[in-house]
Amino acid sequence: MRSPVPAFPSKHPRKPGTGPGAIATLTFAIVLALSGAPRASAQPSPEWIRVAVVREDPEVSLQVQGRFTILTLQTGNPIQRGKRLAPVAVRAVPEGIAFGGEILRVWGLRIEPEPQATISLNGRRLRGAIEIRRQRNQTLLVVNRVSLEDYLRGVLSKEAPDYWPPEVLKAIAIAARTYALYQRLTKASGDYDVTGDVMSQDYGGESGEKTATTRAVQSTAGVIILYRGRLFPTFYHSTCGGMTEHARVMGDYDLPPLQGGVACAFCSASPFFRWQRRLSKADLAWALRKSVHGPIGAVSDFRVTKRTASGRAQEVTIVGERRTLWLTGFDLRSLLGFEHVRSPLFTITPAADSFVLDGRGWGHGVGMCQWGAAELARRGFSAGEILAYYYPGIALANLRDLVHQPIDVIGGPS
Ligand SMILES: [Zn+2]
Numbered sequence: 001m002r003s004p005v006p007a008f009p010s011k012h013p014r015k016p017g018t019g020p021g022a023i024a025t026l027t028f029a030i031v032l033a034l035s036g037a038p039r040a041s042a043q044p045s046p047e048w049i050r051v052a053v054v055r056e057d058p059e060v061s062l063q064v065q066g067r068f069t070i071l072t073l074q075t076g077n078p079i080q081r082g083k084r085l086a087p088v089a090v091r092a093v094p095e096g097i098a099f100g101g102e103i104l105r106v107w108g109l110r111i112e113p114e115p116q117a118t119i120s121l122n123g124r125r126l127r128g129a130i131e132i133r134r135q136r137n138q139t140l141l142v143v144n145r146v147s148l149e150d151y152l153r154g155v156l157s158k159e160a161p162d163y164w165p166p167e168v169l170k171a172i173a174i175a176a177r178t179y180a181l182y183q184r185l186t187k188a189s190g191d192y193d194v195t196g197d198v199m200s201q202d203y204g205g206e207s208g209e210k211t212a213t214t215r216a217v218q219s220t221a222g223v224i225i226l227y228r229g230r231l232f233p234t235f236y237h238s239t240c241g242g243m244t245e246h247a248r249v250m251g252d253y254d255l256p257p258l259q260g261g262v263a264c265a266f267c268s269a270s271p272f273f274r275w276q277r278r279l280s281k282a283d284l285a286w287a288l289r290k291s292v293h294g295p296i297g298a299v300s301d302f303r304v305t306k307r308t309a310s311g312r313a314q315e316v317t318i319v320g321e322r323r324t325l326w327l328t329g330f331d332l333r334s335l336l337g338f339e340h341v342r343s344p345l346f347t348i349t350p351a352a353d354s355f356v357l358d359g360r361g362w363g364h365g366v367g368m369c370q371w372g373a374a375e376l377a378r379r380g381f382s383a384g385e386i387l388a389y390y391y392p393g394i395a396l397a398n399l400r401d402l403v404h405q406p407i408d409v410i411g412g413p414s
Contacts, residue, residue, distance in 0.1 A: 047148040047399065048128075049184050051203055052192040053121060054142035056135070063087040066117025073108030073131060085111075087120075092134045108133040110145075118206065125206040127154070133191060143192045144205065148184075152177055152217045153209050158202035160370065162210035168374040169216035170383035174396065175368055176201055177217075178224040178234040181399075185231065185409050222399040225387060227257050232410040234391065239270040240369035241345045241361025243310045244390065249330065249344075250366055255410060257391035258367060260310050264390075267371035272362035275342050280354040284318065284336075288325070291335055296320025302355050303348055312344040312365060330364075367391060 054060055064085035071078050091098040096105040112129045113119050119126050121142060128146030135141055146154075152173060160172045183200060184193040194200035225234050232255060235247060242265065247258035267273055281299045289295040297320040305326070306315035313329035327335065329344030346359035361369075368390035376386045384396055 047181070047184070048145055049148050049151045049180055049194060050131075050192040051144045051146060051151060051194050051196045051200075052141060053124075053126065053130075053144045053196040053203070053205070054140060055195070056137070056139040056141075058139050059089055059091045060132070060140055060142055061087055061122050062090050062111070062132075063120040064111065064113055064117055065120065067114040068117055068119075069112045069114075071110045071112065072104075072106045073110060073133070074106060079104070084117075090132060090140065092138045092140050094138065097132060097134050097140075121205075123207075124204070127206050131191075141191060144196070148177065148180060149217060149221055150206075151180060151203065153214045154203045154205045155180070155201045156213040156217055157208045157210040158204045160213060160216075162212040164212075164374045165377035166212070166216060166219075167381065167383045168370070168377035168386065169213055170220050171368070171373050171377070171386040172236065172370060173213075173216045173220045174223050174225060174383060174387060175234040175236050177220070177222075178231065179236075181224060182231050182233045182409065186411075220383070223396055224399060225257075225391060225394050226397050226407075227255055227391075227394050227410075230255075230408040230410050232257065235364070235367035236370060236390075237361075237363025237365055237367065238369075239267045239272045239343075239361045239363065239371045240264045240365045241267065241273060241343060241359070243365075244367065244369060245308060245310045245312055245344075245365035247366045249308065249312075249314075249364060252411070256393040259392075260308075260366065262369075262390055262392070264369045264372040266373075266375035267361070267369050269375060270362070270371035272342055273360060273371075275359045275362075277340055277357040277359065278351070278354050279336070279357060282353070284355070285320070287335055288318070288320075293325055293327070293335070295322070296325050297322035302350070304346075308344075310345075310365065313346060314344075316348075 062085065067083055068085060069078050070080040088100045093103060095103050096107065097109060109132045110129060111119060119130055121130060126144050127150040128144055131143045131145060133141045155176050156169065156173050159176060160169055179201065180194060187193050196203035233253065235250060235258065244260045244262040244264060246260035247253035284302065285299050296318065299318060299320055301319035303317055304313045305317040308314045313332065316327050316329065316332050318325045318327065333341045333344065341357060341359065343359055343361040343363060343365060345361050345365065346357045349356045349358065368387065373386045373390065376389065388394060
């Protein structure tokens with residue numbers, strides 16, 4: 001088998017005592033067993049996922065093309081059925097939820113479309129059903145309850161360009177499915193499993209779907225990634241800029257597929273492979289003053305004082321007139337904006353009244369590098385080979401085959 005590995009070192013040394021034995025596991029036997037009933041071939045995975053598509057909005061616009069039922073969440077009883085629902089403003093009001101001019105004395109509603117019907121929320125078509133909950137602060141939480149496979153169709157079109165080669169789209173579909181399932185199994189409580197934005201995975205619903213990305217989801221239906229039979233969070237990112245990062249930057253994760261150090265020169269075609277940002281001393285002082293970090297006075301020095309094994313900024317030191325501040329690379333990106341400091345892989349060069357950040361890559365750098373994966377696909381590697389390159393030691397499995405089998409889920413941040 002061809003391997004993209006040869007010319008590059010693939011691993012940096014692992015710290016002693018942090019091997020797979022140190023991983024906390026939770027068993028979620030019951031969750032996958034839920035789908036034990038015989039299933040139709042058209043529905044390869046009956047798993048559902050709850051996606052928060054609107055949070056903290058006082059009002060949304062809702063429409064249903066086709067037959068639907070509205071139920072209250074309190075009782076589960078239907079309160080309205082219809083052939084179609086013309087666009088209506090749904091608002092949080094002190095007494096409950098206002099549906100156009102009508103005030104319903106409920107805190108929650110479920111809108112269930114019949115199979116051929118579609119819900120539009122704020123102009124975006126969604127598959128599945130939605131739940132609308134009034135929150136304490138008189139805003140609405142809208143959760144799209146959708147099958148995992150339908151969810152992925154709306155994710156992949158947002159997370160990957162549809163003109164990329166089929167094998168990279170399949171690799172991203174498998175990683176996105178695994179990541180979603182991981183989130184679902186580790187977030188059993190609460191009103192939703194994932195958010196419909198980049199904090200989880202970007203989600204466009206049916207409106208965003210594209211033919212090529214949908215094909216990648218369908219052709220990999222049910223396929224997930226396991227490490228020694230365990231489910232783990234398959235982080236991925238846009239562009240690593242040369243080498244992937246250890247997942248400890250994301251939390252308490254330490255297992256071979258996420259230990260980083262995977263050399264990747266394959267993402268050099270990415271527009272974010274290299275970037276530069278000039279930051280004036282005054283802007284830096286101003287950003288700090290407005291932030292939770294507070295004012296530190298005029299800035300005299302700004303440098304990376306600790307780097308991770310992959311070269312990313314682990315600690316930056318900012319020397320101010322009044323005090324010195326130490327930030328993690330993540331905190332610095334959060335302070336200055338993730339769009340401005342695109343990755344923690346950068347050097348800082350002082351200039352007269354500013355600092356120049358020369359950076360590489362976009363994103364945290366953990367797990368699969370999407371631009372690198374796209375290049376590997378162009379060179380003829382299969383989705384499985386691409387995934388095995390970025391997540392060393394993994395195996396692929398199908399949810400279909402795991403139905404009666406307990407699956408361990410590797411623990412998240414403790
Ligand atoms: Zn890369």
